[in-house]
Amino acid sequence: xxxxxxxxxxxxxxxxxxxxxxxxxxxxxxxxxxxxxxxxxxxxxxxxxxxxxxxxxxxxxxxxxxxxxxxxxxxxxxxxxxxxxxxxxxxxxxxxxxxxxxxxxxxxxxxxxxxxxxxxxxxxxxxxxxxxxxxxxxxxxxxxxxxxxxxxxxxxxxxxxxxxxxxxxxxxxxxxxxxxxxxxxxxxxxxxxxxxxxxxxxxxxxxxxxxxxxxxxxxxxxxxxxxxxxxxxxxxxxxxxxxxxxxxxxxxxxxxxxxxxxxxxxxxxxxxxxxxxxxxxxxxxxxxxxxxxxxxxxxxxxxxxxxxxxxxxxxxxxxxxxxxxxxxxxxxxxxxxxxxxxxxxxxxxxxxxxxxxxxxxxxxxxxxxxxxxxxxxxxxxxxxxxxxxxxxxxxxxxxxxxxxxxxxxxxxxxxxxxxxxxxxxxxxxxxxxxxxxxxxxxxxxxxxxxxxxxxxxxxxxxxxxxxxxxxxxxxxxxxxxxxxxxxxxxxxxxxxxxxxxxxxxxxxxxxxxxxxxxxxxxxxxxxxxxxx
Ligand SMILES: Cc1ncc(C[n+]2csc(CCOP(=O)(O)OP(=O)(O)O)c2C)c(N)n1
Ligand code: SF4
Numbered sequence: 089x090x091x092x093x094x095x096x097x098x099x100x101x102x103x104x105x106x107x108x109x110x111x112x113x114x115x116x117x118x119x120x121x122x123x124x125x126x127x128x129x130x131x132x133x134x135x136x137x138x139x140x141x142x143x144x145x146x147x148x149x150x151x152x153x154x155x156x157x158x159x160x161x162x163x164x165x166x167x168x169x170x171x172x173x174x175x176x177x178x179x180x181x182x183x184x185x186x187x188x189x190x191x192x193x194x195x196x197x198x199x200x201x202x203x204x205x206x207x208x209x210x211x212x213x214x215x216x217x218x219x220x221x222x223x224x225x226x227x228x229x230x231x232x233x234x235x236x237x238x239x240x241x242x243x244x245x246x247x248x249x250x251x252x253x254x255x256x257x258x259x260x261x262x263x264x265x266x267x268x269x270x271x272x273x274x275x276x277x278x279x280x281x282x283x284x285x286x287x288x289x290x291x292x293x294x295x296x297x298x299x300x301x302x303x304x305x306x307x308x309x310x311x312x313x314x315x316x317x318x319x320x321x322x323x324x325x326x327x328x329x330x331x332x333x334x335x336x337x338x339x340x341x342x343x344x345x346x347x348x349x350x351x352x353x354x355x356x357x358x359x360x361x362x363x364x365x366x367x368x369x370x371x372x373x374x375x376x377x378x379x380x381x382x383x384x385x386x387x388x389x390x391x392x393x394x395x396x397x398x399x400x401x402x403x404x405x406x407x408x409x410x411x412x413x414x415x416x417x418x419x420x421x422x423x424x425x426x427x428x429x430x431x432x433x434x435x436x437x438x439x440x441x442x443x444x445x446x447x448x449x450x451x452x453x454x455x456x457x458x459x460x461x462x463x464x465x466x467x468x469x470x471x472x473x474x475x476x477x478x479x480x481x482x483x484x485x486x487x488x489x490x491x492x493x494x495x496x497x498x499x500x501x502x503x504x505x506x507x508x509x510x511x512x513x514x515x516x517x518x519x520x521x522x523x524x525x526x527x528x529x530x531x532x533x534x535x536x537x538x539x540x541x542x543x544x545x546x547x548x549x550x551x552x553x554x555x556x557x558x559x560x561x562x563x564x565x566x567x568x569x570x571x572x573x574x575x576x577x578x579x580x581x582x583x584x585x586x587x588x589x590x591x592x593x594x595x596x597x598x599x600x601x602x603x604x605x606x607x608x609x610x611x612x613x614x615x616x617x618x619x620x
Contacts, residue, residue: 090265096256099227099263100194101126103234108269110161110189111139113149115518116547117168118203119257120196124166125548136271139163142544144553145489145518146171150178150193157191157247158283160275162238169197169208170488174519176213179247183217184293185283186245189272190238194250196257199377200409205469205488207407209377214249214354218297220304221249221354222313223330227261229313229352235266236353240307244300253376255409256331301355309359313352316360321345324397325368326419327361329381332374335415356381358388365389372418373398376410439474445605446472448577449539450482450510452585456593457508464504468492468520470512471545471607483510490519496534497527506593509536513554514544521561524600528566531597535589538600539577541607549610562600571599578605 094102101123104112114124127133127140139156143149146167153165165175172179172195179193195213198204214221222237224230230252237248281289308314319325326344328336329351336348349364351357365371365385371394373382382398397403403418404410413423440447450472457464467473467483468491475482485495492509500507511520516538527534540558544550554561562572571592575585585603592599606614 089267091262092265093260093262094227094231095122095258095260096224096227096230096252097122097196097258098126099230100234100250100252101130102263102265103231104164104192105130105133105138106265106268107235107238108162108271109138109164110271111153111156111163112166113139113143113153113156113163114166115143115146115149115171116544116550117171117196118547119198119252119254120166120168120171120194121547121550122257123194142550142553146175147178150175150182153191153193154178154182154185154187154247157187157189158277159188161189161272162191163189164192164194166194167196168204169195169210170205171195172210172213174489179213180217181285182247183219183297184285184290186293186296187241187247188245188275188277190241191247192234192237192241192250193247194252197251197253197377199253202254205486207377209380210249210251211354211377211380214251215380217247218301219246219249220244220307221251223251223352223354224256225330225333225350225352227256227259228263230256231263231265233313233352235269236313244304246297246300251330253331253409305355305358308353308355308357311353311357313350314357314360315350316363317344317348317350319345319347322347322368324370324372325349325364327351327364327371327373327375327381329373329375331376332410332415335410335412336374336419338412339416339419339421351381356384356388361385361388365391365394369393370395370397372403374404374410374415374418375399437477439477440471441608443608444471445541445577445603445607446475446539448579448582448585448605449537449603450475450480452575452577452582452589453508453510453537454480454482455586456589459590460506460593464499464506465508465510466492466495466499468509468511468515469546470515471541472510472512472539489515490523493520493523493527493534493536496536497523497532500532500534505533505596507534508593509534511536511538512545513538513540513542513558514552516558517552517554517561521565524562524567524598525565527598533596534598535592535595536598536600537589538602540602540604541610542604543607543610545607545609549607549613558602562602567598567600571595571597573599573601575601575603576605577603
C-alpha cells in the first residue's frame with residue numbers, strides 16, 4: 089500500500105491503473121483533462137502499453153472504450169459534462185448492448201460554470217440510461233470507487249458512470265492505494281449478437297436492463313459508500329450526495345446532531361431514503377448540481393405531507409456550486425466571514441495572450457468584414473471565444489463545439505450573406521468537419537476561418553487531431569482548391585490577410601481560410617522540451 093497526494097482527477101486515474109485498466113479514451117475538457125494526462129505521464133502505463141492517446145471527440149472516445157470493453161478488457165472514457173451530450177448516442181445505446189470488460193464513463197461536471205457553457209448534472213444521464221453511478225465525496229473514495237465500478241460493471245455487464253465535480257477534481261488529498269490487479273485477457277462476448285442492436289435483439293437486451301434495475305437498487309442500499317448515520321435531533325434528516333457530505337461534516341466539529349444519509353452510489357438507495365423519511369418529517373437534500381434526488385423524493389416516498397427542502401424551495405441556491413457556507417445557511421448555522429477579497433484580485437476578465445495568432449486573425453477579419461455590417465461572425469469554443477470581450481467584440485455566437493460552421497450556414501440560408509464561421513483547429517476536427525460537408529454540398533456562401541494554432545490551447549495545449557491535416561481534410565470534403573486559402577496571422581501580413589478575407593467574403597459560395605500560426609504558449613513549452 090502506498091500513500092499518495094493526488095487531485096481527485098488523478099486519484100481516479102491512479103485507481104484505474106491499479107484496477108487493471110487496459111485503455112483510457114478521452115477528449116480534453118475542464119475539469120476532466122487531468123485524468124487522462126495522469127495516465128499519459130505514467131511510466132507503468134507506458135511500459136504496459138495501456139492505450140492513452142486523445143480521441144477526436146467524446147463520441148469517438150466513447151465508442152473506442154466500448155470496443156475495448158467488447159474485447160473483454162477494462163476501459164475508461166473521460167469527458168467534461170457537455171462532452172456527454174456529444175457522446176450521448178453511444179452512451180445510451182451501450183446500456184442496451186452492455187459491457188464485456190469493465191467500462192467506466194467518468195464525467196466531470198462543472199457547477200457554477202467556471203469554464204463551461206452550462207452546469208448540467210450528469211446524474212440525469214446515468215438515470216436516463218439506467219446504469220449505476222458512483223459519486224465520490226472525497227479523493228480516497230474517488231480512488232476506491234474505480235475498483236468498485238469495474239467490479240459492478242463486470243458483475244452486471246453494464247457500463248458504470250463516475251461523476252465528479254470541479255472542486256473534487258481539482259483539489260488534492262492524501263490517498264492510500266490498494267494492491268494492483270492484473271488487466272483482463274482478450275475475450276469475446278459469449279453471445280456474438282449482444283452488440284448487434286437490431287430491433288429484435290435490442291428489445292431483448294432492453295428487457296434485461298429493466299430486469300436488472302431492482303438488483304442495482306439493492307446494490308445501492310447495501311453499498312458501503314451509502315450510509316445512514318443516526319442522529320439524536322430528528323427535526324430534520326439530511327441527505328448529502330457526493331461532495332456535499334464533506335461540506336456537512338465541515339460544519340460540525342464533532343458529531344452531527346441530525347440523521348444523515350450519505351449517498352455516493354446510485355440508483356438512489358430507496359430503502360435507506362425510506363428509513364430516513366420514516367424518522368424525520370423534514371428532509372434537507374444537499375446535492376451538487378440540479379435537484380436530482382430532491383425532485384425524485386415525493387414519488388419515491390409516496391408521502392405528500394413530507395417537508396422537502398433543498399434547491400427547489402430555496403433552502404439552497406437553485407444554481408451554482410454548494411460550499412460549506414451555503415450548506416451552513418441551509419442548516420440554520422452561523423457562517424464565518426473571512427476578509428474581503430482585495431480589489432486587485434477581483435474581476436480579472438480572461439483574455440487572449442499578448443502575441444496570440446488568433447488576435448491577428450481577428451484584426452484582419454474585423455477590417456475586412458466592416459464593409460458588410462455587424463452580426464455576421466459565428467464563433468466556436470476555444471481561446472478565440474475570448475474575442476467576444478472588449479476590445480474585440482468580434483463574435484456573435486458561441487453555443488457548442490462545431491456550431492460556428494452550421495450556424496453560419498443557417499444564417500446564410502436565411503439571407504445573411506456573407507456569414508463567417510470562426511473555428512479553431514481542434515474544434516474543427518471535433519465536430520466542425522461534418523457541418524462543412526453540409527455547406528459544401530449546397531455550396532452555401534459562407535467563409536469558414538479555421539484559426540489553426542496547431543494545438544488545443546484552451547484546455548492546456550494537448551495535441552490537436554487536426555495538425556498537419558487541415559488542407560487535405562478540406563479538399564477531401566470538397567472545398568474548391570481556389571477557395572481554400574492559407575494565411576499567416578502576423579502583424580506584417582495584415583494588409584495581405586485583409587485582402588484574402590475580403591476576396592472570400594465576396595465569393596458567392598463556400599470558402600475556407602486556414603490562418604496558421606502556432607500557439608505561443610505551446611511553442612515556448614515545445615522549445616523548452618527540445619532544449620531539455
Ligand atoms: C463538447 C465539449 N468538449 C470539450 C470542451 C472543452 N473545450 C473547450 S475549448 C476546447 C478546444 C479548443 O481547441 P481549439 O478549437 O483548437 O482552440 P484553441 O483553444 O486552441 O484556440 C475544448 C476541448 C467543450 N467546451 N465542449
Ligand atoms: S494559449 Fe495560445 S491560443 Fe490560447 S490565447 Fe494564449 S497564445 Fe492564444
